[in-house]
Amino acid sequence: MKVSVLLTISASASAASVGVPQNRQKAVLHRRQQLDDQLGYLTAAAPLLKEMKPSKIVNLQAKSAFPGAKRIKVYYGPFHVPGQNAPKLPKEANPMSLDPNSFAWNNWISGFPLDATYLEQSTGLELENGSIATLETGIYNHHLAYVSSKKFSPDFAQCAGQPAKKTRTPSTFAGATQEKGDAIFSTPDLKFKSGFYMGADDKIVATGELVNYANDTVSVFAVTETEYLPGKPEGFKDVVTEVFSVNQCDGGNLALRPPPGQLKYSLKSQNMTILHDGYVLGRRAHLHDGGEGLEFWVNDKLICDSKAIYGGPTGTRKSADGKVWETMSGVKECVDPVQVKKGDSVRLEAFYDLIKHPT
Ligand SMILES: *[C@@H]1O[C@H](CO)[C@@H](O)[C@H](O)[C@H]1NC(C)=O
Ligand SMILES: *[C@@H]1O[C@H](CO)[C@@H](O)[C@H](O)[C@H]1NC(C)=O
Numbered sequence: 001m002k003v004s005v006l007l008t009i010s011a012s013a014s015a016a017s018v019g020v021p022q023n024r025q026k027a028v029l030h031r032r033q034q035l036d037d038q039l040g041y042l043t044a045a046a047p048l049l050k051e052m053k054p055s056k057i058v059n060l061q062a063k064s065a066f067p068g069a070k071r072i073k074v075y076y077g078p079f080h081v082p083g084q085n086a087p088k089l090p091k092e093a094n095p096m097s098l099d100p101n102s103f104a105w106n107n108w109i110s111g112f113p114l115d116a117t118y119l120e121q122s123t124g125l126e127l128e129n130g131s132i133a134t135l136e137t138g139i140y141n142h143h144l145a146y147v148s149s150k151k152f153s154p155d156f157a158q159c160a161g162q163p164a165k166k167t168r169t170p171s172t173f174a175g176a177t178q179e180k181g182d183a184i185f186s187t188p189d190l191k192f193k194s195g196f197y198m199g200a201d202d203k204i205v206a207t208g209e210l211v212n213y214a215n216d217t218v219s220v221f222a223v224t225e226t227e228y229l230p231g232k233p234e235g236f237k238d239v240v241t242e243v244f245s246v247n248q249c250d251g252g253n254l255a256l257r258p259p260p261g262q263l264k265y266s267l268k269s270q271n272m273t274i275l276h277d278g279y280v281l282g283r284r285a286h287l288h289d290g291g292e293g294l295e296f297w298v299n300d301k302l303i304c305d306s307k308a309i310y311g312g313p314t315g316t317r318k319s320a321d322g323k324v325w326e327t328m329s330g331v332k333e334c335v336d337p338v339q340v341k342k343g344d345s346v347r348l349e350a351f352y353d354l355i356k357h358p359t
């Protein structure tokens with residue numbers, strides 16, 4: 001039988017170190033495997049986690065023309081994130097945190113409708129007064145992810161000369177990092193018949209990790225606006241999200257480091273072979289400071305040139321001595337559906353300039 005899988009690819013790559021504040025220096029932030037493993041443990045442990053209920057759900061006007069479409073805004077929190085002057089939490093209080101200065105939580109969450117096909121989601125952090133929580137207010141979003149504990153993403157591609165991995169990566173359906181917080185499981189006009197189906201028996205797991213660079217505690221809500229269709233409408237393709245990395249064929253060495261002595265360079269993935277017929281929908285780079293962009297090639301066609309965006313209101317911060325620095329605040333996203341076939345060749349190339357974006 002022919003498999004028809006629809007894929008949202010989040011191509012992934014990162015620099016070895018970041019130039020954000022004081023105590024973040026030289027941290028190797030990108031540990032894809034670690035986060036994947038963590039999501040695996042978390043989703044497996046879903047029945048043991050505590051429930052987190054939404055603090056509020058607001059009904060909004062649907063944007064899609066599909067019959068029955070509903071749009072809601074779901075709030076969790078407030079989370080009281082301790083500032084730099086607060087006593088450090090003992091490590092045991094945060095066993096799964098990836099950053100030594102962070103505030104983290106892991107729960108299963110109620111509030112999002114089950115047996116529903118999600119068309120898009122947008123997640124962010126809001127202060128108690130409704131303003132967006134930015135780096136200027138002290139808050140750095142290390143990650144915030146809502147993950148299905150019943151749905152797994154099939155491997156998108158196979159590395160040349162290696163057996164297919166048959167990994168079971170939990171499927172993330174909503175979430176945000178510092179640079180990005182939305183995903184469209186259709187096309188931006190919400191006309192393409194596809195969506196992220198969340199089964200009736202699913203248990204959604206939330207994992208969040210924030211850093212507060214301000215001195216005092218900052219209270220934030222995690223807020224998701226989403227649109228969905230009840231059930232699984234006829235003719236809709238199911239979407240999964242995938243993380244796909246430049247070094248995913250290279251075995252154990254997961255932290256990406258600059259080639260010795262080089263500050264401006266690119267990292268190329270090996271050529272890989274696509275394993276399913278389907279479509280690639282939204283796709284974008286995941287880079288850390290120093291990254292300039294990421295190219296995503298299928299056969300000999302560039303299907304996304306996802307360039308990094310620095311600065312702006314969410315990526316500019318002034319240190320105590322008045323020095324202003326810019327962190328990455330976004331990446332270009334590509335959204336036109338690209339049809340792919342089993343056997344197509346795929347590769348990535350990530351570009352870095354550590355002179356322009358010093359670490
Ligand atoms: C909300 O609080 C933040 C931090 O105190 C402040 O910068 C912002 O201006 C406030 N927004 C509104 C709408 O009052
Ligand atoms: C933050 O706390 C430090 C150390 O206690 C202090 O030196 C600094 O002035 C404080 N910054 C602000 C903006 O209050």
Ligand SMILES: *[C@@H]1O[C@H](CO)[C@@H](O)[C@H](O)[C@H]1NC(C)=O
Binds near residue numbers: 271299300345347
């Ligand atoms: C990878 O694929 C590209 C484009 O199809 C091709 O030009 C290149 O030679 C391939 N590289 C290897 C190592 O097979």
